[in-house]
Amino acid sequence: MAEKRVRRTQQSVNREVLESRILRSAEIAFAAKGFSGASMERIAEISKISKQNLIYYFPNKDLLYKRVLKEILDIWIEKLSFLENHGDTPEAVIRNYVREKMRLSRLYPNGSKVFAHEIISGAPVLKEYLVSHLKPQFDRDVALVKSWIDKGLIDDIDPEHLFFTIWAATQTYADFSIQMEVLLGKTSLQQADFERAENAVTDFVVRALGAKKNS
Amino acid sequence: MAEKRVRRTQQSVNREVLESRILRSAEIAFAAKGFSGASMERIAEISKISKQNLIYYFPNKDLLYKRVLKEILDIWIEKLSFLENHGDTPEAVIRNYVREKMRLSRLYPNGSKVFAHEIISGAPVLKEYLVSHLKPQFDRDVALVKSWIDKGLIDDIDPEHLFFTIWAATQTYADFSIQMEVLLGKTSLQQADFERAENAVTDFVVRALGAKKNS
DNA sequence: ATTATTTTTTACCTTTTGGTCAATATTATA
DNA sequence: TATAATATTGACCAAAAGGTAAAAAATAAT
Numbered sequence: 001m002a003e004k005r006v007r008r009t010q011q012s013v014n015r016e017v018l019e020s021r022i023l024r025s026a027e028i029a030f031a032a033k034g035f036s037g038a039s040m041e042r043i044a045e046i047s048k049i050s051k052q053n054l055i056y057y058f059p060n061k062d063l064l065y066k067r068v069l070k071e072i073l074d075i076w077i078e079k080l081s082f083l084e085n086h087g088d089t090p091e092a093v094i095r096n097y098v099r100e101k102m103r104l105s106r107l108y109p110n111g112s113k114v115f116a117h118e119i120i121s122g123a124p125v126l127k128e129y130l131v132s133h134l135k136p137q138f139d140r141d142v143a144l145v146k147s148w149i150d151k152g153l154i155d156d157i158d159p160e161h162l163f164f165t166i167w168a169a170t171q172t173y174a175d176f177s178i179q180m181e182v183l184l185g186k187t188s189l190q191q192a193d194f195e196r197a198e199n200a201v202t203d204f205v206v207r208a209l210g211a212k213k214n215s
Numbered sequence: 216m217a218e219k220r221v222r223r224t225q226q227s228v229n230r231e232v233l234e235s236r237i238l239r240s241a242e243i244a245f246a247a248k249g250f251s252g253a254s255m256e257r258i259a260e261i262s263k264i265s266k267q268n269l270i271y272y273f274p275n276k277d278l279l280y281k282r283v284l285k286e287i288l289d290i291w292i293e294k295l296s297f298l299e300n301h302g303d304t305p306e307a308v309i310r311n312y313v314r315e316k317m318r319l320s321r322l323y324p325n326g327s328k329v330f331a332h333e334i335i336s337g338a339p340v341l342k343e344y345l346v347s348h349l350k351p352q353f354d355r356d357v358a359l360v361k362s363w364i365d366k367g368l369i370d371d372i373d374p375e376h377l378f379f380t381i382w383a384a385t386q387t388y389a390d391f392s393i394q395m396e397v398l399l400g401k402t403s404l405q406q407a408d409f410e411r412a413e414n415a416v417t418d419f420v421v422r423a424l425g426a427k428k429n430s
Numbered sequence: 431a432t433t434a435t436t437t438t439t440t441a442c443c444t445t446t447t448g449g450t451c452a453a454t455a456t457t458a459t460a
Numbered sequence: 461t462a463t464a465a466t467a468t469t470g471a472c473c474a475a476a477a478g479g480t481a482a483a484a485a486a487t488a489a490t
Contacts, residue, residue, distance in 0.1 A: 014467090015466090015467090031335070032336055032337060033249070033251055033336060034248070034249040034251065034252060034332065034336070035252065036248055036249060036251045036252030037249060037250065037251030037252065037336075039446080039447060039448085040447075040448060040449085041446085041447075041448090049468085050468070050469065050470095051447095051448090051449090052449090052450095052468075052469065052470080053467075053468055053469075055448085055449070055450090056466095056467070056468075057467095059449090060448075060449075061447095061448065061449095113335050116331070116335050116390075117249065117332065117335060119390070119391050119393060119394050120246070120328050120331050120332060120335075120390045120391070121247055121248060121249070121252075122247060122393050123393045123394070123397075127393070127397065130393075130394060130397040130398070131397055134394075134397070134398065135397055135398055135400075138398045155422075157415070157418070157419070158411065158414070158415035158418075160398070160399065161411065161412055161415035161416065161419075162415070162419070164384075164387060164388075164391075164395060164412070165380075165384045165387075165415070165416060165419055167387070167391075168383040168384045168386070168387035168391070169379075169380045169383045169384055171383070172379060172380075172382070172383035173379075175331075175334070175335045176334050176335070176379075176382075176383070178334060178337050178338045178342070178345075179334050179338070179345060179349075180379060182338075182342065182345040182346055182349070182350060183345070183349065183350055183353045183375070184375065185350075196373065196376065197376055197379070199373070200372070200373035200376035200377070200380070201376065201380060203372070203373075203423070204372070204376075204377070204380055204419070204420075204423040205419075205423075207370075207422055207423045207425065208418070208419040208420075208422045208423050210422070229437095230436090230437090254476080254477060254478085255477075255478065255479085256476085256477070256478090264438085265438070265439070265440095266477095266478090266479095267438075267439065267440085267479090267480095268437075268438055268439080270478085270479070270480090271436095271437070271438075272437095274479090275478075275479075276477095276478070276479095431490100432489100432490085433488100433489085433490075434487105434488080434489075434490090435486100435487080435488070435489085436485100436486080436487070436488085437484100437485080437486070437487085438483105438484080438485070438486085439482105439483085439484070439485085440481105440482090440483075440484090441480105441481090441482090441483100442479105442480085442481085442482105443478105443479085443480075443481105444477100444478090444479085444480100445476105445477085445478085445479100446475105446476085446477075446478095447474100447475085447476075447477090448473105448474095448475090448476100449472105449473085449474090449475105450471105450472085450473080450474105451470105451471090451472085451473105452469105452470090452471090452472105453468105453469085453470080453471100454467100454468080454469070454470090455466100455467080455468070455469085456465100456466080456467065456468085457464105457465080457466070457467085458463100458464080458465070458466085459462100459463080459464075459465090460461100460462085460463080460464090
């Protein structure tokens, strides 16, 4: 199986490296100024190539934008299937979920910001995706939480809005980081801040569920 | 006192009406596409005047943007002083606070979105304001919550992150409304949805504080 | 009614931006 | 080494966007 592998010339390797560098640069630019505010020139500049060269790899801005969105969504989908967040108890599942979402805010703040700009703008590009991919998963996850309630494992909370609150409370550490930096009097959020935030948010959620505070 | 009032000619009234119509239009445009994505042409179009006429009232885009931001911030400041949110108990204060913030998300979704775009973009315009106005108020409010904890009125939660969570959980109903609409299977969020959301979020927060659920 | 002031329109200008096209340089393959 | 394929650059373009300047129209004050 390892024998029939794809040919990896120096060029093809370079290409992959450069393409992902461009995608990271584009992510930075889109995060900072949204779709309209990020120019191809600027993205090229961050990528340290010429604009024409950028266009050689990504023939137009819309396509580049969609690729950046796709990248972050792929990561999120892979890491955030609530149902597959194995845990013995509802509390364990929720704790893992919140922790993972916080981790994603810390590791991919720019992707999160691009997504936020897109959604705030009315999801012109992603609306279809939300309907076809996110809603089915959401419905399943909500059903799971409802079954917990029915079984008396957690208090009778509002499942849909529980998810909205968890998403908002975790994503805000990526999207609104500048506000927190100012309010906490720091130049940037550090690992320790994220750990404290993770503990705080996890505890809030777990307590709201009517579960015990620690393990 | 009523005698020496400002002269209100037909023109000055028209001007005020038109200026606020422009500001509302600009808010819509900035909310939909952020600062860079909203063109003066488009704002003029929504205002139903010519671009040059728009420029007569607001000589440049930056100024218009700042006015739109100032408008929403003035509203927020006026309505959201935590300390002045009178209530007998911490729980009552928090309930009022969350309720008021939800109300602002419902009444001024566009202003909220403009603010969100700005903060996500690194607050290029508002950073100074955050330092000079928001932080002092934040520090006071955090101190108040800490005093509640010291007095044993609420559980030992993390005050700073409590505020971050409240803000995120409430603001998301303005900023991410499209996502909720899709997930709840509605074309737009109605009064009833906001009421349910308000109850859900308020309960989450109150329960997280370690207070009783109802009054 | 006439003058002064405010508002709106017309015409234009410059810069930015997304993108094309052809030429050149570089790397891989026969 | 010659040829084919890939990558990069240079010159250019049309449309969009922010904005200026002056004339024309509408309204207010004397």
